[in-house]
Amino acid sequence: MTIETNSVEILLVEDNPRDAELMIRALKKRNLANHLFHVSDGVEAIDFLLHKGKFSDRINTISPRIIFLDLKLPKIDGLQVLKEIRSNYSTRTIPVVIVTSSKEDPDIKEAYNLGASSYVVKPVDFESFSEVMSNLGFYWLLINTTVEKSNPEMNL
Amino acid sequence: MKRYRTILAIASPFIACAIQWLFWQSIQPLVWFLFYPAVFISAWIGGFWTGLVSTFIATTLAFLFFINPNYPISMIHTKTFITLSVFLTMGTLFSVLLGRLKKLNEQLSSDLRQNEISQKEEKKSLEIKYRSIMESVTDYIVVLDKDQRIQYNNHVAAGLEWEDVKGTDWLLWLEDKDRNIASDAFQLARNTGKPTECEFRAIEAYGKMTSFNAKFAPILGSSEDIVLLATNITDRKNKEHELNAELEQRVINRTKQLEEANKELEAFSYSVSHDLRSPLRAINGYTNILLEDYFPILDEEGKRVCNVISSEATRMGKLIDDLLSFSRLSRMDMQFSLINMKAMAQRVFDELIQMEKTRKIEFNLSDIPSIQGDSVLIRQVWMNLISNAIKFTSKKEKAIIEISAKELDSEIVYSVTDNGAGFDMKYADKLFGVFQRLHKESEFEGTGVGLAIIKRAVMRNGGRVRAKGEIDKGATLYFALPKKNVKWEI
Numbered sequence: 179m180t181i182e183t184n185s186v187e188i189l190l191v192e193d194n195p196r197d198a199e200l201m202i203r204a205l206k207k208r209n210l211a212n213h214l215f216h217v218s219d220g221v222e223a224i225d226f227l228l229h230k231g232k233f234s235d236r237i238n239t240i241s242p243r244i245i246f247l248d249l250k251l252p253k254i255d256g257l258q259v260l261k262e263i264r265s266n267y268s269t270r271t272i273p274v275v276i277v278t279s280s281k282e283d284p285d286i287k288e289a290y291n292l293g294a295s296s297y298v299v300k301p302v303d304f305e306s307f308s309e310v311m312s313n314l315g316f317y318w319l320l321i322n323t324t325v326e327k328s329n330p331e332m333n334l
Numbered sequence: 335m336k337r338y339r340t341i342l343a344i345a346s347p348f349i350a351c352a353i354q355w356l357f358w359q360s361i362q363p364l365v366w367f368l369f370y371p372a373v374f375i376s377a378w379i380g381g382f383w384t385g386l387v388s389t390f391i392a393t394t395l396a397f398l399f400f401i402n403p404n405y406p407i408s409m410i411h412t413k414t415f416i417t418l419s420v421f422l423t424m425g426t427l428f429s430v431l432l433g434r435l436k437k438l439n440e441q442l443s444s445d446l447r448q449n450e451i452s453q454k455e456e457k458k459s460l461e462i463k464y465r466s467i468m469e470s471v472t473d474y475i476v477v478l479d480k481d482q483r484i485q486y487n488n489h490v491a492a493g494l495e496w497e498d499v500k501g502t503d504w505l506l507w508l509e510d511k512d513r514n515i516a517s518d519a520f521q522l523a524r525n526t527g528k529p530t531e532c533e534f535r536a537i538e539a540y541g542k543m544t545s546f547n548a549k550f551a552p553i554l555g556s557s558e559d560i561v562l563l564a565t566n567i568t569d570r571k572n573k574e575h576e577l578n579a580e581l582e583q584r585v586i587n588r589t590k591q592l593e594e595a596n597k598e599l600e601a602f603s604y605s606v607s608h609d610l611r612s613p614l615r616a617i618n619g620y621t622n623i624l625l626e627d628y629f630p631i632l633d634e635e636g637k638r639v640c641n642v643i644s645s646e647a648t649r650m651g652k653l654i655d656d657l658l659s660f661s662r663l664s665r666m667d668m669q670f671s672l673i674n675m676k677a678m679a680q681r682v683f684d685e686l687i688q689m690e691k692t693r694k695i696e697f698n699l700s701d702i703p704s705i706q707g708d709s710v711l712i713r714q715v716w717m718n719l720i721s722n723a724i725k726f727t728s729k730k731e732k733a734i735i736e737i738s739a740k741e742l743d744s745e746i747v748y749s750v751t752d753n754g755a756g757f758d759m760k761y762a763d764k765l766f767g768v769f770q771r772l773h774k775e776s777e778f779e780g781t782g783v784g785l786a787i788i789k790r791a792v793m794r795n796g797g798r799v800r801a802k803g804e805i806d807k808g809a810t811l812y813f814a815l816p817k818k819n820v821k822w823e824i
Contacts (some may be wrong), residue, residue: 196616203623221715223645250608279611281658302651304644 187213187319189242191223191259192277193251197300201246201277203310210319215242220254223247224262227269241272244318247294249278249285257288264293272326273318277311343380346372346390355399355628365400365414366421373425377432385429389422396421474546474564477553478504482520486561492539504562509535509543516548523550523560538566545571596665603661610654618647649781653769656783660768663790668708675702678709679737681718686724695724695733702739704745705815711791712815718784719750719811725778726754726809745797745814753808757801765801788813 188211192198198216199298205211225231227241245263249256256276263269273295278285281299289297298314301307350372354361369392377385401414410701468475468488477486484504490496493585505513508519512534519532538544546564553559621644625637633639676699683697720735727733736751757765757772764770766789771782789799803809 192611194616197612198620200615200619203619279608279615281655281661300615300656302611302618303439303648304615304618307619310624 185213185240186215186242187244188215188315189223189226189245190214190216191218191220191245191247191251191256192216193248197248199309200304200307204308205315207308208312208315210312210315218252220251220259223251223259224254227263227272228266237286241269243273243324244322245272245274246277246314247274249276249289257285257292260289260292260294273324275314275318277314279293299305304330335648339379340384341386341524343376343388346375346379347388347395348465350392351395351399358400365396366417369396369421370424370775373421374428374432377425377428378436381436382429382433382788384794385425385433389429391424392416392425393422424477430446430684473566474562476504476564477564478520478560478562480558482517482525489539493541507537512536519550520550520560520562523552527552533567536564600665603658606654606658611651614647614651614654618651621647653781653783656781656787657768660783660787660790662712663711663787666710668711668794670706671709672704673707673709673712674704675739676704678713679716680721682713683720686717686721690724693724693728693733694731695735697736698736700736702737702748703741703746704815707795707815711794715788715791715813718788719813722750722784722811723750724756725780726756726773727752728754728778730754742814744818745816747812747814749810749812751808751810755808756803756805756807758805760805762801762803765798783809 188205190198190201192201195218198218202211202214202216205214215226217226221231222233223245226233226236227245229236235236247256247259251259254262256278260276263272263274274293275296275298276289276294277298277300279300286297296314300308301310347369350368354368373385373388373392376388380388382782396418402790438763471488475486475488479485482503482505483501484499485501487496487499499507505517516534519530523530527680531547531549533545533547535543535545545567547567548558548562548564550562553561562639595777602748606649621640625632625640625644629637668758678704679699683699687695687697711813723735724733727735730753734753737749738751739746739748755778761772765772766785767782769782770786770787771780785801788811792799792815795815797815798813800812801809802812
């Protein structure tokens with residue numbers, strides 16, 4: 179998947195390649211996946227957002243309009259990533275939708291406590307899953323308005 | 335004293351004679367008039383012999399002063415002779431009877447005295463016996479008066495003398511903080527006349543504080559004094575402490591184990607929830623991709639197989655979901671409150687009926703009483719029961735669902751009756767098991783967890799469940815909840 183990393187609209191953080199593929203497929207059907215970037219663990223997600231590690235040479239540009247975040251991730255888990263996003267000035271206002279298999283109460287509570295914008299449980303059934311994903315993409319990219327904010331470093 | 339009595343006894347005929355002589359003018363001609371009482375008194379005071387002597391003296395005096403003494407016996411007037419004979423007989427009789435009486439009296443009083451002496455001795459020896467028994471008892475036996483002062487102690491603690499303790503306020507020997515309890519127990523025993531009990535710490539040998547168990551009891555027959563029996567329970571207390579500490583440690587260990595087990599279980603269900611579902615989603619998703627992207631080149635059978643794979647994966651997803659919610663139910667924290675059961679059942683029904691708008695359902699909800707319980711769990715119970723009733727009546731033209739309740743002594747039994755498919759009572763015991771189904775999936779969908787969830791939720795609320803049914807005639811599901819709810823952990 180080679181898209182320009184500086185024009186990312188959707189950041190998908192998902193370690194399971196199958197789930198990722200199905201999600202992207204669902205979004206593609208509604209033509210919403212053109213500016214999607216997929217990372218498969220928590221460290222990568224943070225690096226991407228904060229221009230660190232292998233993304234340190236990413237050209238500073240506007241932040242993604244939406245982050246789809248799985249909870250169960252290798253290295254740093256989703257809640258930790260969320261915490262990091264919310265504690266960082268440059269990423270604080272990006273909407274983060276938790277898209278996960280976990281229906282566990284404590285997770286849901288914790289996610290909202292940490293400032294998740296939404297919490298969605300992936301349905302097992304493919305049709306519902308596709309529908310959920312395309313609805314999500316449609317809502318967050320086309321209906322929702324985000325803080326129109328360039329990366330702070332641009333303003334310096 | 336005895337001599338005076340004899341003198342008085344002998345003197346009494348003379349006194350009688352003197353008085354009679356003085357008043358002879360009025361007494362005449364009753365010669366023996368005052369001599370009768372004189373002889374009686376003599377015999378009363380002096381006994382048999384004195385009585386006889388007195389009779390003799392009285393006769394002589396009568397002859398000397400009131401009958402001419404110079405008459406020879408043959409000359410005595412017949413009347414005089416008769417009165418003399420009567421007097422002598424009566425005098426003798428008085429002497430005999432009163433003498434006898436006196437003797438008996440003397441014997442009796444001497445017997446009494448003897449008795450008294452022996453009783454006194456017995457009492458003394460008994461007292462010594464009891465005292466030594468009391469003193470040999472290791473417990474403290476203390477007699478307290480109404481002002482809580484020490485009247486008696488069977489023994490005093492080493493390092494103290496009886497004089498140190500005697501008459502003191504016994505509460506002074508107790509630890510400060512225990513004085514109120516001890517005083518209360520004392521007063522209660524005094525006021526009610528019934529034995530009471532309490533525990534306190536008091537000074538024992540050489541001023542050491544020691545734990546005692548004390549019993550207070552009023553002394554029988556004495557309304558004022560209270561006897562206090564204090565047993566040294568230091569050893570018992572120490573053992574109790576040890577035991578308690580051991581128990582506590584055990585509880586801590588067990589709790590830790592339980593917590594660990596619970597944590598493991600949570601981790602387990604977490605990973606089940608996460609890891610088991612995603613491969614299913616992949617199976618389902620990729621089968622659908624196959625169907626979508628390769629539709630033209632798949633023949634009918636190929637499409638059917640794809641559909642089967644997809645629907646089975648979906649079903650397994652549902653099974654996992656139900657199993658998870660079942661296990662979540664057991665781990666959930668409970669909060670008890672008063673639940674308006676009627677309102678809750680109505681709300682649940684209204685919610686469920688939204689999805690069944692095309693069906694004809696008669697819903698009869700009686701005035702069922704409110705009850706204490708965890709509202710989340712009980713709502714789940716109503717949810718599953720009513721949705722079951724709606725589901726199993728789906729083949730009937732007109733469904734009838736009835737909810738009622740019956741109040742018993744300690745519990746309330748709620749019931750949900752439907753006119754649906756019912757079940758064979760043969761399998762009633764299987765009904766509430768996890769993944770137990772009595773109908774084919776093609777007839778009525780479901781995973782078979784619903785009733786298991788009901789059972790678990792009701793049991794966690796301290797209640798129980800039961801079902802009654804007949805094939806094609808409907809079923810009634812009962813759940814009973816205790817009126818006084820105690821938290822019931824399964």
